[in-house]
Amino acid sequence: MNDDVRQEQKKIDAVLQTLTEEINRLEGETFTRKKEIIQIRKHFWDEIKVNTDTFDDYLETMIGLRQEAMALSVTQSTHRHASNRLSTLKRMKDAPYFGRIDFIEDGASTPEAIYIGISTLSDANHEDFLIYDWRAPISSIYYDHQPGRAHYGTPEGNIHGVLKKKWQYLIANGQLQSMFDTSLTIGDEILKQVLGQGNNPYMQSIVATIQQEQNEIIRHDSKKLLLVHGAAGSGKTSAALQRIAYLLYKYRDTLSANQIVLFSPNSIFNDYVSNVLPELGEENMQQVTFQDYLHHRLRHDVSIEDPYEQLEYCLTASNSSSLQTRIASIQFKASPHFFHAIHRYIDSLLQSGMIFKDISFRGESIVTAQQIADTFYRSDGTTFSNRLEDVTNWLTRLVKKAEIAQRHLPWAAEEIELLSNETYHKAHAYLAKKQGFHREAISDYEMDPEALTQLIVQQKFKPLRQHILRFQFIDFKALYAQFFNDSSEGKQWLTEDVPKWGEICQATLNMLHQGKLLYEDTTPFLLLKEMIQGFEANRSIKHIIIDEAQDYSPFQFEYIKRLFPKAKMTVLGDFNQAIFAHASEADDFHMLRSIYGPDETFRIHLTRSYRSTKEIIEFTSQLIPHGKKIIPFNRHGQRPHFEQVKDTAELHTRITASVRKLQQQGYTSIAIICQSAKESAEAYDALTTLTGRKLLQTHSTHYEQGIVIIPAYLAKGIEFDAVIIYNASYSNYAHEQVRRLFYTACTRAMHVLQLYSVGEPSPFLQSAQRSGFLQ
Numbered sequence: 001m002n003d004d005v006r007q008e009q010k011k012i013d014a015v016l017q018t019l020t021e022e023i024n025r026l027e028g029e030t031f032t033r034k035k036e037i038i039q040i041r042k043h044f045w046d047e048i049k050v051n052t053d054t055f056d057d058y059l060e061t062m063i064g065l066r067q068e069a070m071a072l073s074v075t076q077s078t079h080r081h082a083s084n085r086l087s088t089l090k091r092m093k094d095a096p097y098f099g100r101i102d103f104i105e106d107g108a109s110t111p112e113a114i115y116i117g118i119s120t121l122s123d124a125n126h127e128d129f130l131i132y133d134w135r136a137p138i139s140s141i142y143y144d145h146q147p148g149r150a151h152y153g154t155p156e157g158n159i160h161g162v163l164k165k166k167w168q169y170l171i172a173n174g175q176l177q178s179m180f181d182t183s184l185t186i187g188d189e190i191l192k193q194v195l196g197q198g199n200n201p202y203m204q205s206i207v208a209t210i211q212q213e214q215n216e217i218i219r220h221d222s223k224k225l226l227l228v229h230g231a232a233g234s235g236k237t238s239a240a241l242q243r244i245a246y247l248l249y250k251y252r253d254t255l256s257a258n259q260i261v262l263f264s265p266n267s268i269f270n271d272y273v274s275n276v277l278p279e280l281g282e283e284n285m286q287q288v289t290f291q292d293y294l295h296h297r298l299r300h301d302v303s304i305e306d307p308y309e310q311l312e313y314c315l316t317a318s319n320s321s322s323l324q325t326r327i328a329s330i331q332f333k334a335s336p337h338f339f340h341a342i343h344r345y346i347d348s349l350l351q352s353g354m355i356f357k358d359i360s361f362r363g364e365s366i367v368t369a370q371q372i373a374d375t376f377y378r379s380d381g382t383t384f385s386n387r388l389e390d391v392t393n394w395l396t397r398l399v400k401k402a403e404i405a406q407r408h409l410p411w412a413a414e415e416i417e418l419l420s421n422e423t424y425h426k427a428h429a430y431l432a433k434k435q436g437f438h439r440e441a442i443s444d445y446e447m448d449p450e451a452l453t454q455l456i457v458q459q460k461f462k463p464l465r466q467h468i469l470r471f472q473f474i475d476f477k478a479l480y481a482q483f484f485n486d487s488s489e490g491k492q493w494l495t496e497d498v499p500k501w502g503e504i505c506q507a508t509l510n511m512l513h514q515g516k517l518l519y520e521d522t523t524p525f526l527l528l529k530e531m532i533q534g535f536e537a538n539r540s541i542k543h544i545i546i547d548e549a550q551d552y553s554p555f556q557f558e559y560i561k562r563l564f565p566k567a568k569m570t571v572l573g574d575f576n577q578a579i580f581a582h583a584s585e586a587d588d589f590h591m592l593r594s595i596y597g598p599d600e601t602f603r604i605h606l607t608r609s610y611r612s613t614k615e616i617i618e619f620t621s622q623l624i625p626h627g628k629k630i631i632p633f634n635r636h637g638q639r640p641h642f643e644q645v646k647d648t649a650e651l652h653t654r655i656t657a658s659v660r661k662l663q664q665q666g667y668t669s670i671a672i673i674c675q676s677a678k679e680s681a682e683a684y685d686a687l688t689t690l691t692g693r694k695l696l697q698t699h700s701t702h703y704e705q706g707i708v709i710i711p712a713y714l715a716k717g718i719e720f721d722a723v724i725i726y727n728a729s730y731s732n733y734a735h736e737q738v739r740r741l742f743y744t745a746c747t748r749a750m751h752v753l754q755l756y757s758v759g760e761p762s763p764f765l766q767s768a769q770r771s772g773f774l775q
């Protein structure tokens, strides 16, 4: 052990000593607080005299209750705070810090050594910082600068100085494993070691090795929209998660984890990333998929298709003519052309074309659709909201009149005769209370038959009143269909020719008649609906993070923006991984930039890729246009292996042997990636000798370790030690439409990539084979 190392180990030991003392103190505190909480809960009611005889007694009771509840809440919050801090400190015992900078601020005479870790630690007297949180302003020097002039930002302005030295440490179990003076080492040794590791079942935090361009994403804080376009494996998801941790730290007094929403591709991904924030001592944000939202908003109106059903159809459909129509329809419905056309259409509905439904009661019309339309267009309101307010007020009055008229009809008397005992008693009690009878005196109340009739009729009208308040008298399905009614309305909103327009209209109308919405129709339909009836906006959310954003259509961005009007947005994507059929239309985030305007948009491009070995990246980057711009991290492994087999029997034998070998080599997460769910199910059934294999499907919620068989579209966003492409044949991956899916599948590999093909291989492999990127 040389002197420097000995010195550093001494420092670690001293820090660990303070850490241990702090942990002991906090263990004592959490124990005491816990006991207090139990006591308060146990004796909650002992402390309160419940007396409601007079108003003063009632007031006193309420004040007592409030005080006890407050005391409980304060103790619970202190306990929560202390136990969160305790678990962070316990985590720091393994590696209290990972970096150090020696920085001389301009004007100072000696450098200060700043140690950086996942959280701040002060000395026993709380006078000096032993460790700085990686998110503290000064820590940004560690990520942004090499030795030389350096600065960091603070709320009061930039602080300048000289970075004398920068050290990286690898510490495990409190023992220094290695340390690097970054001015002396070439390349990022620690990053190489971290990336070379396997066996991590879930995504890990990257705070020790955040790269400068990633740090820019993490700390960006000025514009409403942060757009990150980055190559596969460039750390977009990682940067997004550390950004959340950073925001939670910077705005700890005003921002909580439940005010941040992460839109992610699926539940497997949610599970895969769920450890990063807790590892950093923060609570997880809310995680949702866009489909969750669609389902929540539309489940009562129509049956909606899932995005993966759409994808599976496109990958496996056998009827080529309806497939071509479907693809044309999907592409049109995700295009800015449709987006603008439907906005024009919605605007025009203020002048004419609104479609309503008759409102009837017991089979008899109270008001016709035409009368509603007349009232809507007679209103002087200039917006949907004003006009619909006029219409609902008018309808409410009409319905009230109808309700009064119905009281005298024979059905009302019949209803009363048929009332069950229970309902009768409930009605009696309700009317008695309304007349001011106390609970004990209810039996003295003699029910007025007219009041009972009123009540019964009122109850029968209740659904109708709700129907009006929820705007269910607007025929949204017919309104959406009207756009596709080629012969009359639809075409006038379009500004250019749409390939297969006639077929698209016919297919859309057919599905709507069956009460179904295809995935490509769901967001346009929802946007049309909410733009007319008003958005149920969520103003409490302050940050929205959209990962895998290349898979979102302009409609979805617009919808999210309106849904969360107070939120800043971080959007991360890679168009080379756009796997949905609408992808070819959405070839950059241009549309999105126009949503917030250039002044409120900041763009960052990541070109360095970290996930895979250099050999894998060299292979994958020539699968896509401009792939040469992707810079691989300098970590070496075997070239990807390709093998052509004659039939599926041989395929299964080869894959089984290969998986066994990979296991012997110590790889624990091995994915057999298939083109579709259908192919995955077939592979799962065939590879019976691979015991413990797991089939991941669209409804799977857990990211599984071990051997998984998974369709390529579900593997997006996640990674595996070794990836086997199940059948990279011409029959699976010939069309340009699946090139990006193929690229996505291959880029999931960290250390090993193998491709098998039954018969002729995919044309995507030709140039790689020629250039020697495959072995």
Ligand SMILES: Nc1ncnc2c1ncn2[C@@H]1O[C@H](COP(=O)(O)OP(=O)(O)OP(=O)(O)O)[C@@H](O)[C@H]1O
Pocket (backbone or CB within 6 Å): 191, 194, 195, 204, 206, 209, 210, 211, 214, 230, 231, 232, 233, 234, 235, 236, 237, 238, 239, 574, 577, 610, 611, 716, 717, 718, 719, 747
């Ligand atoms: N600075 C870093 N330090 C250590 N590991 C990193 C760093 N940046 C990225 N990685 C690792 O690289 C891998 C890919 O990162 P991540 O999944 O965030 O990339 P991505 O851009 O979201 O990928 P994709 O678009 O392909 O899903 C992860 O294992 C991540 O931990």
